[in-house]
Amino acid sequence: MNDSQYYKLCNDVTIEIKKATLGLIGKPEAGEILRIGADGTPTDKIDDVAENAALSVLENDGRSMLFISEELGEKRIGGKPEFTFVLDPIDGTFNAVNNIPFFCVPIAIGRSDLSDIKYGFVKNLVNDDIYFAEKGKGAFLNNRKIHVSNISEISKLSVLSYSHRPNAMPVNNHNVRRVRVYGSAGLELCYVAAGLFDAFFDMRGMLRITDIAASKIIVEEAGGMITDDKGGKLLTPLNVRERLNMIASNGFVHDELLKTCVEE
Amino acid sequence: MNDSQYYKLCNDVTIEIKKATLGLIGKPEAGEILRIGADGTPTDKIDDVAENAALSVLENDGRSMLFISEELGEKRIGGKPEFTFVLDPIDGTFNAVNNIPFFCVPIAIGRSDLSDIKYGFVKNLVNDDIYFAEKGKGAFLNNRKIHVSNISEISKLSVLSYSHRPNAMPVNNHNVRRVRVYGSAGLELCYVAAGLFDAFFDMRGMLRITDIAASKIIVEEAGGMITDDKGGKLLTPLNVRERLNMIASNGFVHDELLKTCVEE
Secondary structure: OOOOOOHHHHHHHHHHHHHHHHHHOOOHHHHOEEEEOOOOOEEEHHHHHHHHHHHHHHHOOOOOEEEEEOOOEEEEEOOOOOEEEEEOOOEOHHHHHOOOOOOEEEEEEEOOEHHHOOEEEEEEOOOOOEEEEEOOOOEEEOOEEOOOOOOOOHHHOEEEEOOOOOOOHHHOOOOOOEEEEOOOHHHHHHHHHOOOOOEEEEEEEEEOHHHHHHHHHHHHHOOOEEEOOOOOOOOOEOOOOOOEEEEEEOOOOHHHHHHHHHOO | OOOOOOHHHHHHHHHHHHHHHHHHOOOHHHHOEEEEOOOOOEEEHHHHHHHHHHHHHHHOOOOOEEEEEOOOEEEEEOOOOOEEEEEOOOEOHHHHHOOOOOOEEEEEEEOOEHHHOOEEEEEEOOOOOEEEEEOOOOEEEOOEEEOOOOOOOHHHOEEEEOOOOOOOHHHOOOOOOEEEEOOOHHHHHHHHHOOOOOEEEEEEEEEOHHHHHHHHHHHHHOOOEEEOOOOOOOOOEOOOOOOEEEEEEOOOOHHHHHHHHHOO
């Protein structure tokens, strides 16, 4: 199922990012702040190196596209764009800089907002696992079909949670089975798609489309559900200045988890 | 500084655990529940295999000791014990079973409770990093001396937090810079010792001495501070049935963080 016209391009980008950044993993210089990026947060050296590696692959692809990335913002490559290429050069920069083996490269192919993503690709840069999904064709981990979990009992849930709203149930370990926060939303959402975790929350108002556009279609194609914190469809435009809240789940617990978000 | 009489024993135990469990990492059978362990929680196959590997090293050491471990509880090896050997065979079992690269083996050498630990040894089973400390001799990562951070401003803290008390500040990403929960307390505490994170909380009343005895002395010898959730000295007896709450920090923020724990 890796016959998509986008698979090779995405894979080539992640291969070049891995080559370019490998020598920086765990090195203090990887975390040197070069400037403030287009997304309004500091650009570390490793992010900059990764983005440049991606850019040169895209410029040699031959297809025209709009390139959207955290550090440069947006850049037109070629003529009238055939598609929008959305990249977080390194998702989990703090982990990468500190040699904590949990970071990835998420790539989404879309058009104008989070509702029209047609392809998602997430490469785990540590072990080279590849999660991908094409609209209507299911979700895959290394070419093996994946599916969300079917747990519906709140006390049995394994949850990834950046919520931290005082009364939100999911942050309370006494109500769910397990809460983890690994620091790379793109990869953590793929764990929901693969059924390893049952839900993911981020209620800090800090998520960017570059963090989650790829995983959104992967979770949906794996049978899961992604909404904003009121249960609404995600319609955020594809640009790096937007910030959003989000819940992803296996679908069985979505409504009940949503209730915990509005109770505050 | 690895001239301690305990270094080789600890290292040999972790080498044998790694050999015995390598083929189980990421495999569903690793998570098969065999029985309820002495600590009152289920014994997964990988925990059992790891504990048996450790036991055979200890039985061949020649020294008499009291062996304390999560699954078997306690076992006397030889005659009158020279010391107590405290082990969590795999700290981060969920991660290991699911191929999430974050788990370790923590070992403490002590006598009767958490106040008389004299040696701590934590091996990161993924990348083989070794953290160790001997009472009065400093803390080390792979023979390089380590020290806690010196950050004292709450808004700049990177915190590992299993608290989840509704009003506890550290769980609120709006107050601290970064909250992470990687799922292996032994290794996460070593991150505090090495200055990568500034504080660690666990307020669930679920920690066992096997999780934290080794890292306690590593954090203290690195210049950090570890107390219960009221600021008191940890005096928990060395057995696997005890449960505790705990705060570890770089010392500069300890009092202020303690206040957030009692405000509830």
